[in-house]
Amino acid sequence: MNTPNYPKAAWLALALALTFVVGWEFYWRHENYDLSYNDDESLWASKRKLIYQSSPARPVLIGSSRIKFDLDLDTWKRITGEKPIQLSIVGTSPRPILTDLGNDPNFKGMLLVDVTEGLFFTPTGSFPEKEAVKRVKAYPNWSLSQQISFQLNRVLESNLLFLDDQRLALNPLLTKLPIPSRPGAWGGPKFPDAFSVNEFDRQTKMTDAFVADTSLQNKVKGVWQDIGAHSPKKAVSGPMLVDILNATKQAVDQIRARGGEVIFIRTPSDGPMYEIEKQAFPRALYWDRLLAHTQTPGIYFSDYPALTRFTCPEWSHLTPKDAIRFTQDLIPVVEQKMGRSLQKRTSATASKTNSSPL
């Protein structure tokens, strides 16, 4: 029997672990990956904490991926002087967050609700709400310990590329194994790694590689088709739709009763995706009805020539460059809906010169 030499084993393990970390980091840098922050519960909670600072110039954004890609937070800040608070969650219905904000007696700010019909008009408790419900429930229990860990993690994530749980953690790496799919079982959408990155303010952006590569864009188009094939074939209607509209109205009314403001927004989609969306969720039956039922202003991109001039390379989201222009053009529309200017006085003129006429 050996005499265990634990200290020696510990030192060797430490040296090997450090060597691995350094090598792993260099490998992914060499592969030209872009740094991306984990868009996890803690990052979301850190933004949720800011909602009480919301103002017309600093709206809270809730929705799905489109507003995360399409509304450029830095551009909004450049024009209005304030950065919006991004609470949208990719692939998720914003309704649980809307309900949460409605129930929060201290939220009296400005709310922009991004409506992607296929996600917004889903029954309460259905799959597209799952992640939003999870985060809303987790937020009140976001402990001091988690907040400290979040700050430490921020420092590490800002410097280490491999700390990317969407693309480079064990599970996403395992999904790259050549294991055939099981007939009838769907493992969820598989986006190419180069599709997008997430910034610390929760802005999502397409990577340069993605914008430049049509084959990658086609892959994402394929993912949308895949998702479509696994989505309910019939949109909600009847009493279920009425329930959704009533729940939305209740939350909107709660916010407005406290002096807050709400605007719905339909961001651009393109090509076959837009056609299918129009067919599945006819505007008169869903969008128009939502605005009428809740008595809330809305911005539908196709109503404004300035917001219609963009192309979504993968049918659903804008490129970073277009997101800047879209945001510049969106702000005057929001101002018009609200009946007041959002632009900071000092740079108002400069920003106006960059935006295109409505």
Place this chain on the structure above:
Amino acid sequence: MVFNSYTFIIFLAVILVLHNLPFSWTAKKVNLLLASYLFYALWNPPFILLLWLSTVVDFYMARLISIEQRPTRRKLLLTVSLVLNLGMLSYFKYGGFLLENFTALLSAVGIVFQAAKPDIILPVGISFYTFVTLSYTLDVYRRKCAPEPSFLNFALFVTYFPHLVAGPIVRPEDLIPQFKTPRRATVEQLSWGLFLLSLGLFMKVTIADGLLAETADLIFGLPFPVQTLDAWTGVLAFSGQIFCDFAGYSTCAIGVSLCLGFVLPDNFRYPYAAIGFSDFWRRWHITLSTWLRDYLYIPLGGNQHGSVRTYVNLMITMLLGGLWHGASWTFVVWGALHGLFLCVERFWRDWSARRRAKTAELVVNEPLIAQASIIRPLTFSNSFTKFGLALLTLFLVNVTWVFFRAPTFNGAMLLLLSMFGVIPNGAPMLTNLAILTVGIITVLLIACHWLMRDSSLVALSKRLPWWVLSIAWVSMLILVILTQKSSGSFIYFQF
């Protein structure tokens, strides 16, 4: 604070430095106590008041009990402690459950009663520290141990951060004597403690959270039936997840404590290699099962009052054990099933012992008839038989996990029907990757438990060359780093 967080790494580093500076022993214990309060307060600071209340009341009640000679007064003092501890536990853990059932009962008899939904937050670890303080007061009451004269030692015994929120559930004799003399980990203890911490994190972060949780959550969260393969994969995923989550926590706790020079009791001993349910409870959450045995089963009479009472006592113990895990009838059913299996096992053991005795009598009296007619009683000398029985035990344990994990009875029944093919056309939900992952981990887990069932990690480490240990260690660390799930809560925190 959870062990699998960056905050804890910093916290532990600071504690280790402080504990190894040339302060007096009292100063070091004060450091540990303050650190333990900080560890707890970083969840929800107000709940520290409950911990203080429990500590102060039990410290003074135990002292009063020890000096009081009159039995009635002693009982009264004990009752004060029990009412406080169990009252707090009942209010925070079972308040909503009791109200819900009370409302249901009233409505069953036709009385319409709508209670306001109680907004009670469960203080982390209350089930664990309540049992720790109770064991102390009960031991003093039974004169098994003298009351601890030092409040500092007692407060540290209750609050010591490695075991505070999810065990192991320590007894006074486990820890208080270790606080009496200065302790500092040797280099070997520190290294082995760090190894155990790495192993615990690997079990929790990589296996439980990284590789199994998603599959278990998906299958247990579905409102419709799934294929038999999917149902079993989901249950096996949870089976592995709960073991790796809870045993991972205990391993971290034992490792962290060892880094400071204190030894905590073992809490798991390869339970998935258990042969029978009594063996399972000698291997699973050992500090809870021994607590229930010593403070509930034996005081109820244990096996000293005939067979029927023994079975009743077993059932009561396991039902309450189930309820300890959570305020839900599904946990009660889980406990009832374990109680039932323990009763069946005991019945079978008694019956075969009687049968053996009868056989021996026959052999002595009529050897020829005996040789011709007797079927040899089943013995466990054969490894295959043992392994088969271990698999049977594991199979039944997995059936009970369905009730433990399922959010509702309907969900549990749906899954059970899917598992046994009663609902034939369930949906295929899991990918080949998920099935393969769960399958591989299950096989490895069973193999590991079976090979280690009569051994220990320390014994194994002594047999291995140091560099092999190092390779295993670094492999675990790399997998933890790769998994990147840094702050998932442990399942047992909710209990």
